[in-house]
Amino acid sequence: MSAIATVSCPGRGDADLLLARFARRAIASGLRVCGTVQVNTERARAHACDMDIQVLPDGPILQISQALGAGSRGCRLDPAALETAVRAVSDRLNEADLLIINKFGKMEAEGRGFRAVMAEAVALGIPVLTGINGLNEPAFVQFAQGYAQALLPEIDALSDWLDVSGAPLPH
Incomplete structure (x- = not known):
């Protein structure tokens, strides 16, 4: 069983x-x-990089991207909006059976964003599930220090991991 998937x-x-x-x-x-x-x-006027996240289980939907203008090429992530989401999740963590983070992204790779919340969840014995892409995978591997498992992108694979993680889905 891996603490993080x-x-x-x-x-x-x-x-x-x-x-x-x-x-x-x-x-x-x-x-x-x-x-x-x-x-x-x-x-x-939506942009391909526009990002909204919903705070689970029933929290608000927060826009975490910012409009930088038509000619902009930089990262559109709004760090302040992301930190609002991080605080909302952190406030609920002690009552959780499972932590899902939409993505181990650039901010987490740099040591910010949800990284500390993920580490706290592992310390509390709460299973963590997150999305990952190849760009941030090296930073994730360093962060997880061997405590992570890559799952097949299928609901059953996620359910099977959760079943052995200590927070099984009721059948």
Whole structure:
């Protein structure tokens, strides 16, 4: 059993959809889930890098990307909005059976974002599930120090991992 599990999907947004679906299933089964899932909200003048996350289980949807202008090329992540989400998740962590973080991203790779919350969850014995991409995988491997397991991007694989993690889904 690994304290942390990762999922990676080849299609853009597929990991977001998988994690959101799994979170709904876990919540519906009675597990106390906290964390975030990415939801893509339709809006006028949406940009491909626009990001919204929902704080689990029933928290707000927060826009964590910022409008930088039509010619911008830099990272659109709004660090202040992300920290708002981090605080909301941190406040709920002690009551959780499972922590889901939509992505171990650039901020986590740099030692910020949800990184400390993930470490605290592991210290508390709370299983952690997160999305990962190849760009941030080396930083994640260093962070996880051998305590992580890559899962197949399938609901059953996530459920099987959770069953042996100490927070099984009721059948």
